[in-house]
Amino acid sequence: MSAIVTLDHLTKRYGRLTALDDATLSLSAGETVALVGHNGAGKTTLMKLILGVIRPSAGRVRILGEDPAGRHGAQVRRRLGFLPESVAFHGAMTGSELLAFYARLKRAPLAANAGLLRRVGLAEAAGRRVGTYSKGMRQRLALAQALIGAPGILLLDEPTSGLDPDSRREVYQTIDRLRGEGVSILVSTHALAEVEPHVDRVALVHRGRLLAVGDMAELRRRVQLPLRVRLKVPFCTTGRVLERLSGYAEPLARSERHLELAVAAADRAALIHDLDRLRDLVEEVEIQSPGLDALYRHLTAGESR
Numbered sequence: 001m002s003a004i005v006t007l008d009h010l011t012k013r014y015g016r017l018t019a020l021d022d023a024t025l026s027l028s029a030g031e032t033v034a035l036v037g038h039n040g041a042g043k044t045t046l047m048k049l050i051l052g053v054i055r056p057s058a059g060r061v062r063i064l065g066e067d068p069a070g071r072h073g074a075q076v077r078r079r080l081g082f083l084p085e086s087v088a089f090h091g092a093m094t095g096s097e098l099l100a101f102y103a104r105l106k107r108a109p110l111a112a113n114a115g116l117l118r119r120v121g122l123a124e125a126a127g128r129r130v131g132t133y134s135k136g137m138r139q140r141l142a143l144a145q146a147l148i149g150a151p152g153i154l155l156l157d158e159p160t161s162g163l164d165p166d167s168r169r170e171v172y173q174t175i176d177r178l179r180g181e182g183v184s185i186l187v188s189t190h191a192l193a194e195v196e197p198h199v200d201r202v203a204l205v206h207r208g209r210l211l212a213v214g215d216m217a218e219l220r221r222r223v224q225l226p227l228r229v230r231l232k233v234p235f236c237t238t239g240r241v242l243e244r245l246s247g248y249a250e251p252l253a254r255s256e257r258h259l260e261l262a263v264a265a266a267d268r269a270a271l272i273h274d275l276d277r278l279r280d281l282v283e284e285v286e287i288q289s290p291g292l293d294a295l296y297r298h299l300t301a302g303e304s305r
């Protein structure tokens with residue numbers, strides 16, 4: 001896949017504070033990358049540098065080979081859609097009036113707006129004042145705004161923040177549809193566990209530094225965290241089961257009928273083989289690979305925010 005956005009040793013300083021420190025990252029055509037990190041990690045700074053609204057202290061940004069803050073920046077910025085972290089719409093305007101306002105700013109055809117409102121599920125509410133919208137509806141309107149002009153590259157800055165579970169699911173459904181259409185997406189979030197199934201790669205950012213970038217399999221290989229194994233066994237058999245797995249399984253918790261174990265990823269095959277031999281004793285098995293939140297915790301362990 002060819003890179004359409006490249007960040008090359010990008011640094012942004014605000015006085016003595018380094019908000020982004022030597023970040024190198026690319027977004028390929030049709031790829032979705034999650035930018036994951038705590039408050040103040042540098043996610044918004046990175047997006048603003050891509051948008052060309054702030055200039056790097058060092059390093060460079062290229063979008064389709066162009067500098068977004070340079071002479072031909074305006075042209076290349078038209079290919080971008082941006083959903084800011086917090087959106088304040090004028091409550092007295094209706095959804096369709098607001099979208100028309102943004103479409104004029106972007107010099108995009110107004111005729112596409114009805115389709116955009118339908119796409120984010122606001123067709124029915126399009127004629128209502130935005131002041132009467134729920135937070136989820138306002139976020140969907142913001143997403144429609146980002147989609148004006150059918151941009152090939154989308155920057156979504158914490159699109160699910162402050163939304164209830166249904167609204168979050170709707171946002172992810174929209175992201176999945178856009179991925180299916182080949183839109184390249186950079187999405188920032190703190191919601192580690194949630195974003196994992198919706199992206200191709202993850203960039204973990206902490207205190208301005210990109211700690212790791214890769215797909216989940218690469219990150220897991222790199223960090224080598226153990227699998228978590230939960231077993232349900234008949235009364236008074238935990239000892240026998242543990243004995244059989246003792247060569248490689250480390251007990252983390254134990255009760256009369258339950259065992260929780262840590263097993264190195266390299267021992268997965270041995271574990272499955274032994275569980276098969278213990279099938280008369282093991283009533284339930286759950287094997288869990290480390291999730292994004294565990295990887296993030298591990299990589300940032302010992303560092304303060």
Ligand SMILES: Nc1ncnc2c1ncn2[C@@H]1O[C@H](COP(=O)(O)OP(=O)(O)OP(=O)(O)O)[C@@H](O)[C@H]1O
Pocket residue numbers: 014017018019037038039040041042043044045046085
């Ligand atoms: N204009 C600015 N002037 C000074 N410091 C800034 C400015 N913008 C951001 N910062 C600082 O840079 C750091 C990174 O901020 P940034 O907004 O990029 O983080 P973030 O990961 O998006 O956080 P959040 O999840 O809270 O939005 C923070 O310490 C922030 O206070």
